[in-house]
Amino acid sequence: EVQLVETGGGLVQPGRSLKLSCVASGFTFNNYWMSWTRQAPGKGLEWVASITNSGGSTYYPDSVKGRFTISRDNAQNTLYLQMNSLRSEDTATYYCTRDWDLWGQGVMVTVSS
Amino acid sequence: DIQMTQSPSVLSASVGDRVTLNCKASQNINKYLNWYQQKLGEAPKLLIYNTNNLQTGIPSRFSGSGSGTDYTLTISSLQPEDVATYFCFQHNSWLTFGSGTKLEIK
Numbered sequence: 001e002v003q004l005v006e007t008g009g010g011l012v013q014p015g016r017s018l019k020l021s022c023v024a025s026g027f028t029f030n031n032y033w034m035s036w037t038r039q040a041p042g043k044g045l046e047w048v049a050s051i052t053n054s055g056g057s058t059y060y061p062d063s064v065k066g067r068f069t070i071s072r073d074n075a076q077n078t079l080y081l082q083m084n085s086l087r088s089e090d091t092a093t094y095y096c097t098r099d100w101d102l103w104g105q106g107v108m109v110t111v112s113s
Numbered sequence: 114d115i116q117m118t119q120s121p122s123v124l125s126a127s128v129g130d131r132v133t134l135n136c137k138a139s140q141n142i143n144k145y146l147n148w149y150q151q152k153l154g155e156a157p158k159l160l161i162y163n164t165n166n167l168q169t170g171i172p173s174r175f176s177g178s179g180s181g182t183d184y185t186l187t188i189s190s191l192q193p194e195d196v197a198t199y200f201c202f203q204h205n206s207w208l209t210f211g212s213g214t215k216l217e218i219k
Contacts, residue, residue, distance in 0.1 A: 044211070045200055050208070100159065103157050103158070
């Protein structure tokens with residue numbers, strides 16, 4: 001089955017770090033760009049990070065640049081999002097996406113003291 | 114950054130109605146426009162890519178059109194299972210989502 005499964009979410013204090021993982025199955029992972037998108041409770045969607053299929057290039061919006069790092073392990077079919085210096089406004093459900101056509105079920109991240 | 118404006122924000126229609134949702138970009142996005150459906154508590158699902166291409170497995174009552182800065186998603190005959198929020202998404206220059214149209218059954 002073609003799917004993406006995110007893990008690693010939870011409650012974290014402001015200023016701390018958290019690392020999300022997304023395991024891909026059912027398709028050739030290293031053929032695709034991958035991205036992370038988030039959705040704050042009751043709000044719209046916001047692109048967070050993208051990475052090329054080789055992992056050689058990464059892209060971020062200004063809202064997370066310098067704090068978040070996207071990476072991938074093509075041997076393990078896994079995408080990562082390292083989130084540092086977390087803020088309350090980072091509270092959201094984080095989705096892993098394959099080239100914008102396939103989405104995981106999402107993982108909740110809550111930043112609160 | 115390109116801004117995406119969706120209208121209306123809420124749409125109420127009857128089963129069987131033809132429904133049109135709008136998405137306007139702040140500049141030309143060269144048809145690099147996707148539409149997603151998000152049902153309550155679920156992840157978004159791709160319906161239409163690059164303006165007018167129906168994603169595999171999506172019912173043919175969904176269609177997309179547009180060019181330049183103006184794009185539409187049309188549902189030819191609204192069904193109860195179409196209740197959802199619909200987002201447009203441009204991938205021409207960086208990546209931006211619209212704020213969504215919530216579609217309800219009247």
